[in-house]
Amino acid sequence: MLLEEISLLLQKGKAKEVKSLVQQALDEGVQPADILNEGLIKGMSIIGGKFRNNEVFVPEVLVAARAMNFGLEILRPALVRDGNKAKGKALICTVHGDLHDIGKNLVKMMIEGQGIEVIDLGVDVAPEVIAEAIQEHHPDLLCLSALLTTTMMNQKVIIDYLKKAGIRDQVKILVGGAPVTEQFARDIGADAYAADAASASELALAYCR
Amino acid sequence: MLLDIHQYKINIDKTFQENYQLYHDAYHKRPGNVSLRVLPPCDVSFYEKIDLTKYDFEKDIEQYTTDLLGLLDQSYQTRKTLDDNMIPTVFPILGIGDYSAFLAGDIIFKPDTSWGEHVLKEIDDWKKLPPYGSTKWYRLFMMITERLIQKSAKQGIPYMRGFFSPLDLAHALRGEDIYYDFYDEPEKLHELLDYCATMTIRFAEDIYRLVDKYGKDTTYGTWYTRKQINMSEDIACMISGDTYREFCRPHTQRVVNHFGSGYMHCHSRAMYLVKEICDMDHIVHLWLATDPNQPRPIDHVAKLVNDAQGAVMAIDCDTFAEIEKNYEAMKKGNFSICLPVKSVEEGEMVIQRFRQLEATHR
Numbered sequence: 068m069l070l071e072e073i074s075l076l077l078q079k080g081k082a083k084e085v086k087s088l089v090q091q092a093l094d095e096g097v098q099p100a101d102i103l104n105e106g107l108i109k110g111m112s113i114i115g116g117k118f119r120n121n122e123v124f125v126p127e128v129l130v131a132a133r134a135m136n137f138g139l140e141i142l143r144p145a146l147v148r149d150g151n152k153a154k155g156k157a158l159i160c161t162v163h164g165d166l167h168d169i170g171k172n173l174v175k176m177m178i179e180g181q182g183i184e185v186i187d188l189g190v191d192v193a194p195e196v197i198a199e200a201i202q203e204h205h206p207d208l209l210c211l212s213a214l215l216t217t218t219m220m221n222q223k224v225i226i227d228y229l230k231k232a233g234i235r236d237q238v239k240i241l242v243g244g245a246p247v248t249e250q251f252a253r254d255i256g257a258d259a260y261a262a263d264a265a266s267a268s269e270l271a272l273a274y275c276r
Numbered sequence: 277m278l279l280d281i282h283q284y285k286i287n288i289d290k291t292f293q294e295n296y297q298l299y300h301d302a303y304h305k306r307p308g309n310v311s312l313r314v315l316p317p318c319d320v321s322f323y324e325k326i327d328l329t330k331y332d333f334e335k336d337i338e339q340y341t342t343d344l345l346g347l348l349d350q351s352y353q354t355r356k357t358l359d360d361n362m363i364p365t366v367f368p369i370l371g372i373g374d375y376s377a378f379l380a381g382d383i384i385f386k387p388d389t390s391w392g393e394h395v396l397k398e399i400d401d402w403k404k405l406p407p408y409g410s411t412k413w414y415r416l417f418m419m420i421t422e423r424l425i426q427k428s429a430k431q432g433i434p435y436m437r438g439f440f441s442p443l444d445l446a447h448a449l450r451g452e453d454i455y456y457d458f459y460d461e462p463e464k465l466h467e468l469l470d471y472c473a474t475m476t477i478r479f480a481e482d483i484y485r486l487v488d489k490y491g492k493d494t495t496y497g498t499w500y501t502r503k504q505i506n507m508s509e510d511i512a513c514m515i516s517g518d519t520y521r522e523f524c525r526p527h528t529q530r531v532v533n534h535f536g537s538g539y540m541h542c543h544s545r546a547m548y549l550v551k552e553i554c555d556m557d558h559i560v561h562l563w564l565a566t567d568p569n570q571p572r573p574i575d576h577v578a579k580l581v582n583d584a585q586g587a588v589m590a591i592d593c594d595t596f597a598e599i600e601k602n603y604e605a606m607k608k609g610n611f612s613i614c615l616p617v618k619s620v621e622e623g624e625m626v627i628q629r630f631r632q633l634e635a636t637h638r
Contacts, residue, residue: 125514
């Protein structure tokens with residue numbers, strides 16, 4: 068019941084209430100992993116599905132993700148104490164030449180909502196910076212966002228750069244953004260294409276398992 | 277240098293007349309018009325040819341305006357035999373940074389586009405912005421505009437300028453934090469949107485005054501500034517119809533009312549917003565750009581007829597067969613249909629077929 072309430076309040080973006088209920092659940096002895104999976108992640112997955120179906124929109128996803136982070140703030144020490152590890156690690160960025168970050172941020176939040184650690188390299192990120200980050204963080208997944216038809220080709224530039232650097236096969240590469248298509252993803256040598264943030268988070272989870 | 281507008285269009289007076297009829301009918305919600313725009317490569321190639329990073333706009337306005345007008349001249353000469361609904365116009369190409377930087381912040385230029393800085397860390401920081409008209413980019417933009425109009429008005433070529441809607445402008449100033457403002461600071465968000473509406477009106481008025489100064493005695497120089505405003509509602513694609521109605525519509529409507537009629541732009545991602553936008557008073561045009569991976573407007577003509585309520589829906593399609601297939605349905609509303617073509621020659625053939633189609637349905 069309490070976990071259901073956490074999920075519902077998260078979907079409404081009620082950050083303070085989520086935080087307080089997560090604390091209450093911990094105080095009542097609910098397992099941290101259950102709070103995470105049955106409360107926070109469940110709520111975020113529902114929001115992701117509604118977003119995909121145009122039932123909710125960007126503001127609703129953002130406030131829900133913020134509520135999740137409020138809950139995680141309280142939950143994280145307990146998760147660590149119990150030996151719960153992140154389900155995987157992802158690097159995310161908007162490609163060089165492109166300053167748009169709303170799509171990237173939505174994907175980041177949804178992936179985090181799956182219990183995956185996400186390292187956000189920001190926007191307008193050059194191939195060399197991505198290569199360095201792969202070598203430093205050893206992620207399972209690299210997510211590349213591009214909003215413009217003029218910058219989507221830089222997803223290919225980055226993949227080619229990683230191939231040349233001999234590190235392409237160290238990560239799965241997921242591409243997305245308004246103009247990107249499944250065919251384009253295949254053509255440029257990405258591992259997958261995500262049409263929306265919810266699909267991206269599902270793919271991320273599959274790759275991190 | 278630019279030529280007289282009559283040398284850029286084989287039948288420009290007829291084109292103006294047809295456009296006048298189309299928008300006059302739309303204003304009075306009378307359906308029955310389908311108008312064609314073909315889009316050969318020369319209609320868009322100038323966007324790629326102008327390198328915005330090569331100019332220091334403090335020093336290079338003369339060079340920039342010469343280069344830009346040279347590219348427009350090339351484009352219009354190339355397509356001069358096309359008897360579609362396109363009217364040659366002059367407009368600045370500075371990316372999108374200039375759409376907000378006239379109020380505050382600098383512009384970040386890339387070769388073919390630009391962005392404005394998000395200057396509002398807190399939602400009510402707009403109260404601390406420099407006085408209207410005092411910024412670097414207001415000054416430079418008005419200098420560029422004046423020079424472009426000086427070089428084109430006598431040739432009868434109208435100057436055209438679009439604006440951000442209050443929501444788009446607020447987003448450009450505030451950044452992604454604005455999405456939280458809908459929930460966290462609804463009252464303050466209304467204040468910010470009200471400010472953006474007021475600034476848009478002032479900016480457009482200033483530009484229109486310049487057009488009047490040089491163009492009022494020319495045949496078509498003031499065509500795009502009389503009783504109308506052209507605005508984008510791009511950010512509306514990220515919010516629900518309910519949120520649009522509550523937060524955006526009142527402010528966009530105020531700007532439209534000030535000028536008399538609204539020519540709007542949005543994306544097919546927001547097909548659900550067509551009704552919301554066209555429900556406003558005096559909306560005569562909505563350009564619904566087709567997004568990749570989203571529904572194509574041409575596949576939803578009946579819904580658009582219903583939702584647009586007589587406003588001209590400017591949409592695109594991929595083939596002439598789609599125009600033929602949807603022609604009868606489009607006549608139930610008002611449409612400006614755009615068809616990309618590979619060459620001017622192909623455009624000429626398409627227009628000929630379109631005129632035959634018109635004749636058979638008259």
